[in-house]
Amino acid sequence: MTSIPACATKSAARWISGCLLLTALGGCASNGSQRILRAEEQRANAVIVSGLRELPAVTFKWDANEEVTLTLDAGGKANSFAIVGAHGETEIVQLIKLPPWTAPYGINLTSFAVGGLGDPALFYPKLVFLDSDFKTTRQTRQSDFVYRSVGTQGGISTNLFVNESNRDEAYLAIFSENRDSVTEQESVMQTSGASPLIVPIGPYVVTWMIPTGGTELPKKLRALAVGPVRVRVAPYGKVGKA
């Protein structure tokens, strides 16, 4: 092996200390278990309302010609709202006011896995369509969602249409699937990145970025009470953007 000159050793030491700092800061990033706990805290602290009518609704900026995207972060900064279920459990609900029906349109909802690939977690949504009197017209099952390679950690998504027969639907409520009966999805996403390789050449230090890939085994995505969700709405026939 080539001997490393002193200046290179100094640079390498600086680089290593930088890496250690990054690793220490990386510890602040929450893993799946921490995200589950945080979501449970959010659920416990949510403002409980007596019914869906009391929920504040997010309104879509509808465009008859273009796809519109709405991101529900669920990061816990704003107040969450919850209702009490039939068995006394508290459940966070997000309510979206659908655009007035003029022509068929499609809704694509994606829930993103969080917590990192080593300990991932996922919000399993249950979508409930409501008419203007807040009566349920239809709702999804877990089997309506498919696993997709979205973002860096994957997620699940579903496509739904609001056709003429559903023109009375006014709201879309996003509940959580019953966590006791949810079938945990397997995550097959794998990490890829680049590690720096430092090679001292005379007085210089050359850094190469070497591609690296993780060796993660498939992991079950544990259920979160609430999580980041993206909703896309597009007039039917307008090809969606991916």
Place this chain on the structure above:
Amino acid sequence: MLKSTLRKRSLIRPASHFINTSTNLRKLTMKKVCLLVIICALTLGGCAAVEKQAFNKSAHASIRTITILEPKPSEGFGVQVVNHPALGFGLIGASIYAAEMSSKSNSFDAVMKPLRWRLSDDLTNAVAEELTRGGYKVKRMAVSRDGFAMIKNYAPIVAIKNNTEALEADAWLDLATRDPLYVANGPTADYVPSIGVTVRLVSSKDQTLLYREDIFFGFSFNAPRLEAVVIPAGTKYRFPSHSDLLANPENTLAGVKEGVPLIARRVANDLARDDARLPISANAATAPSAESK
């Protein structure tokens, strides 16, 4: 010990290997070059917008007959190691990488060839079977296409539409797939099976796009904008090294074959779904305050 492990994992090679690199490069067949192009396209897919269209069953309830425009016949099997360190060393590294992948793919293909299994045939049969089960009348038509890609221009097919019984259908299902692969996420990662399918349904009348989906089975390539459906492969079909891939070809093949009916069912489910009439669940606990109509 470490050296022998690294050698086994192809991280380091005897000097003779590099001397033979130019010979290996010459052995790069067109097929392998195509394979590399596909991988690059998948990676670079992040730069371009990808068309997406879910199938609206209610809007197209009149579709009863579907003609499958068959994929290009598969040519063999391949091996890919993504995130390979050699790719960090410019053109020389890329040449070394290409030579290594070519050599690995050739030896893998040689042991799999005698099994006489072709992904394109099996996939077309499975999709036809699932669509038939879903209530469609299915026809098939072999078409010429550029490589493994979707059909770019339907005009030549439209031109013969009225004279070809197989094309007399309500919609055409453009089914595209590449050669099956075993892919490792890095030189020390396990090899997992990989099938990539792109499927598009167009109206036979005016070729309006009715449905478009990308489906990966097994390895999930890092192609974020593609937002492909990923069907996980069974954990029993993970192979720690290239030699393990070659050890039992029947078992290795089983890992790939497992994905075919799953992909076909996914396509049939997408085309059979009636989203406008999702049932109201009997379990009111999940929608506590919503009254059922």
